[in-house]
Amino acid sequence: MKTKVQDQIYGYLFILPLLIGYLMFTVGPLLGGFALSFTNLSILNKNTSFVGFDNYIKFFESAYSRQVVFNTFFFSTGVVTLNLIIATSLALLLEKKIFGIGFFRLAVFTPILTTVVVWAIVWQLLLSSDGIVNQVLLLFGIKGPVWLFNVNTAMISVVVVATLKGVGMNMFIILAALQNVPEIYYEAASIEGVSNWQKFRYITIPMIGGTLFACGLITVIGSFKSFGLIYVMTKGGPMNSTSVWAYDVYLKAFQSFKIGPASASASVMFLVLVVLTLFQWKSRGKWDYNEN
Amino acid sequence: MKRSFSFILVLLFLFCSFGLFAAAQIEETPGVKEPVEFTVGIFGNETHKAVVRSVLDKVEEEFPYISVEIITIPWGEYIQKLSVQKISGDAPDIIWAADVHLKTFMDNGLLVDISSIRDESDTAYDFKDYLPDTLNYVSKDGKLFGIPFSTAPKLIMYNDDLFKAAGLESPYALWQKGEWTYEAFANAVVKITDKSKGIYGYASIFPSDFLMSAIDIIWGYGAEAFNAQNTKFTLNTPEGRKALQLVWDLYNKYDALPTPDQSIGFESGKVAMFKGSTSNFNKMGNVGFKWSIAPLPEGPGDGAIQIGYAAYAVLNDRHSEEDLMKVLKGLTNKAACEAFSKFFIPSRASVINSDTLASQFPLPKEIFSSVVLGSIEKGRVMEVPNNYAQMNVLIQAAIERMILKDTSVEDTLNAIEKDIQEFFN
Numbered sequence: 102m103k104t105k106v107q108d109q110i111y112g113y114l115f116i117l118p119l120l121i122g123y124l125m126f127t128v129g130p131l132l133g134g135f136a137l138s139f140t141n142l143s144i145l146n147k148n149t150s151f152v153g154f155d156n157y158i159k160f161f162e163s164a165y166s167r168q169v170v171f172n173t174f175f176f177s178t179g180v181v182t183l184n185l186i187i188a189t190s191l192a193l194l195l196e197k198k199i200f201g202i203g204f205f206r207l208a209v210f211t212p213i214l215t216t217v218v219v220w221a222i223v224w225q226l227l228l229s230s231d232g233i234v235n236q237v238l239l240l241f242g243i244k245g246p247v248w249l250f251n252v253n254t255a256m257i258s259v260v261v262v263a264t265l266k267g268v269g270m271n272m273f274i275i276l277a278a279l280q281n282v283p284e285i286y287y288e289a290a291s292i293e294g295v296s297n298w299q300k301f302r303y304i305t306i307p308m309i310g311g312t313l314f315a316c317g318l319i320t321v322i323g324s325f326k327s328f329g330l331i332y333v334m335t336k337g338g339p340m341n342s343t344s345v346w347a348y349d350v351y352l353k354a355f356q357s358f359k360i361g362p363a364s365a366s367a368s369v370m371f372l373v374l375v376v377l378t379l380f381q382w383k384s385r386g387k388w389d390y391n392e393n
Numbered sequence: 394m395k396r397s398f399s400f401i402l403v404l405l406f407l408f409c410s411f412g413l414f415a416a417a418q419i420e421e422t423p424g425v426k427e428p429v430e431f432t433v434g435i436f437g438n439e440t441h442k443a444v445v446r447s448v449l450d451k452v453e454e455e456f457p458y459i460s461v462e463i464i465t466i467p468w469g470e471y472i473q474k475l476s477v478q479k480i481s482g483d484a485p486d487i488i489w490a491a492d493v494h495l496k497t498f499m500d501n502g503l504l505v506d507i508s509s510i511r512d513e514s515d516t517a518y519d520f521k522d523y524l525p526d527t528l529n530y531v532s533k534d535g536k537l538f539g540i541p542f543s544t545a546p547k548l549i550m551y552n553d554d555l556f557k558a559a560g561l562e563s564p565y566a567l568w569q570k571g572e573w574t575y576e577a578f579a580n581a582v583v584k585i586t587d588k589s590k591g592i593y594g595y596a597s598i599f600p601s602d603f604l605m606s607a608i609d610i611i612w613g614y615g616a617e618a619f620n621a622q623n624t625k626f627t628l629n630t631p632e633g634r635k636a637l638q639l640v641w642d643l644y645n646k647y648d649a650l651p652t653p654d655q656s657i658g659f660e661s662g663k664v665a666m667f668k669g670s671t672s673n674f675n676k677m678g679n680v681g682f683k684w685s686i687a688p689l690p691e692g693p694g695d696g697a698i699q700i701g702y703a704a705y706a707v708l709n710d711r712h713s714e715e716d717l718m719k720v721l722k723g724l725t726n727k728a729a730c731e732a733f734s735k736f737f738i739p740s741r742a743s744v745i746n747s748d749t750l751a752s753q754f755p756l757p758k759e760i761f762s763s764v765v766l767g768s769i770e771k772g773r774v775m776e777v778p779n780n781y782a783q784m785n786v787l788i789q790a791a792i793e794r795m796i797l798k799d800t801s802v803e804d805t806l807n808a809i810e811k812d813i814q815e816f817f818n
Binding site for chain 2: 143144145146147165225228229230231247248249250251252336337338339340341344352353355356357358359
């Protein structure tokens with residue numbers, strides 16, 4: 102009994118440094134931000150007072166906020182869907198043991214190592230009205246749109262650019278999961294005359310379901326936090342069509358210096374993410390074969 | 394073991410005591426001042442920094458106990474970084490502050506009153522040399538919160554080769570004849586623009602900061618973006634509609650302006666006209682075309698000319714006022730203004746009226762004097778409301794809608810007026 106208690110004490114002592122850091126630098130600011138959302142704190146103004154739910158009421162009443170929330174969901178859905186499809190496809194392709202495959206794996210992973218600002222600037226140049234993308238289209242007699250200054254193409258453009266930036270990481274995680282699927286299942290299925298699609302549908306997907314679920318979860322959270330790409334490529338335009346939640350928080354906090362409304366916006370985003378994560382977690386049984 | 398440990402402790406005690414005694418002696422020595430360190434925050438480039446350094450070297454030479462460090466902060470992050478630094482108590486003592494920064498800091502009571510610099514007994518500094526009108530923008534309730542170092546009027550820089558190629562008279566020639574109007578300006582933009590060659594007549598209107606970039610047109614037509622108290626949006630008037638109609642025509646009727654995703658510098662030689670100021674002249678060293686300057690076009694309004702205003706302001710009063718004034722005066726005395734005049738037009742009468750000012754720029758003296766100096770007296774600083782950053786998001790969206798969806802001028806102004814109303818309440 103004494104040893105068990107001692108073990109527990111040691112255990113807590115070992116995690117104490119991390120716990121202190123987590124409480125100070127994650128939980129503390131989180132609670133602090135939530136508390137600030139009930140004030141009218143401004144970076145520049147020392148006079149702060151309690152305003153109750155005013156910041157939240159203004160957030161929900163504002164048509165701009167509603168557009169920001171819609172844009173964020175659109176952006177997130179686009180990035181998560183595209184990312185998982187491309188990452189899984191690439192993982193299946195790059196799983197093959199052929200000469201030089203390492204180069205292609207590296208090529209797909211490289212954008213992860215590039216800073217988001219550099220990535221965004223390069224794509225901004227590629228997608229400008231006289232950029233390379235439109236020059237290539239012109240070779241085929243197609244006059245390309247002004248990708249980043251067109252309500253119909255701006256959001257799609259940033260979704261694609263954000264997906265290409267992050268797809269390498271998910272591809273590697275899925276690749277690792279694919280390599281852990283026992284070959285024997287495929288061999289047995291081949292003997293039974295199962296088609297490649299059926300193998301993918303009934304063996305691969307269930308076996309890597311847990312990994313796909315984890316990738317989906319991480320990508321949803323990551324896409325909600327997207328800021329750098331939007332800031333560099335579109336600044337939320339045109340007509341606020343690419344203004345997403347994190348960018349809205351930035352505008353309120355560091356352009357208008359209104360910390361109260363910015364904290365309210367961030368708190369709502371946090372709650373939405375918690376609800377989404379819980380929803381995904383509850384539905385993990387459908388994804389992960391091992392959960393059953 | 395114990396004895397040697399005690400011996401070390403005694404030695405340590407004696408050493409510390411001696412150090413403290415020596416420090417006290419230095420403090421008490423008359424005439425020897427404690428070192429004082431100042432920091433100066435600027436948003437300029439390396440060339441600007443070198444000039445500030447040379448000016449501060451003289452201050453450090455004259456007052457050896459003062460040392461000054463320069464901190465360069467990129468323009469795009471300037472106000473954000475300074476605000477956070479100010480709140481965390483880590484802000485530079487003295488800063489460069491442009492018009493938008495000054496207003497924000499002044500309205501929030503973050504600047505130190507430097508009225509004592511007006512001391513008339515200091516004839517060497519000669520505060521009266523500053524043009525009184527240029528001090529209005531940094532004065533509030535009888536207090537002074539800044540010393541301007543730039544009052545450069547906005548002007549048109551034009552590519553003479555592109556005007557000649559289009560068979561058009563230059564803006565300067567038209568201005569001399571009294572024909573440099575917004576109609577002539579629009580005519581030139583339309584005739585010179587050739588999108589297939591990537592050539593544009595004008596590239597200084599930005600929907601991302603529309604009011605700031607088009608304020609010269611707005612004022613030119615006799616309109617105002619906001620009322621004098623900055624409590625009301627006042628562009629939705631017949632004059633304002635005329636000003637916006639010009640922009641609407643250039644974008645929608647003639648398709649003669651670059652799309653907002655394009656960033657085309659005047660130095661590229663592909664832009665016929667650019668709204669700039671003297672600080673842009675030093676980028677024109679080796680461009681392969683002939684360029685010159687003209688005043689902003691004239692409209693039916695009173696012709697106020699936008700000033701690129703910037704001043705030294707004080708964020709921290711952690712040092713004595715005497716030392717602060719030594720550094721501040723060193724940065725804003727006549728010699729310093731002369732050193733800076735190759736970038737910025739100072740507001741010291743003696744420097745503006747000197748022959749050396751015009752000789753700093755690669756332009757004929759008569760053109761420089763008539764365009765730059767002639768515009769100063771009509772100069773005006775664009776003032777914006779406190780919530781301008783938030784308003785600008787909605788103004789940008791409305792202007793983009795006008796460009797992309799051909800929304801009429803009336804609908805655009807009505808939408809802006811309605812959208813930003815909440816920020817005035």
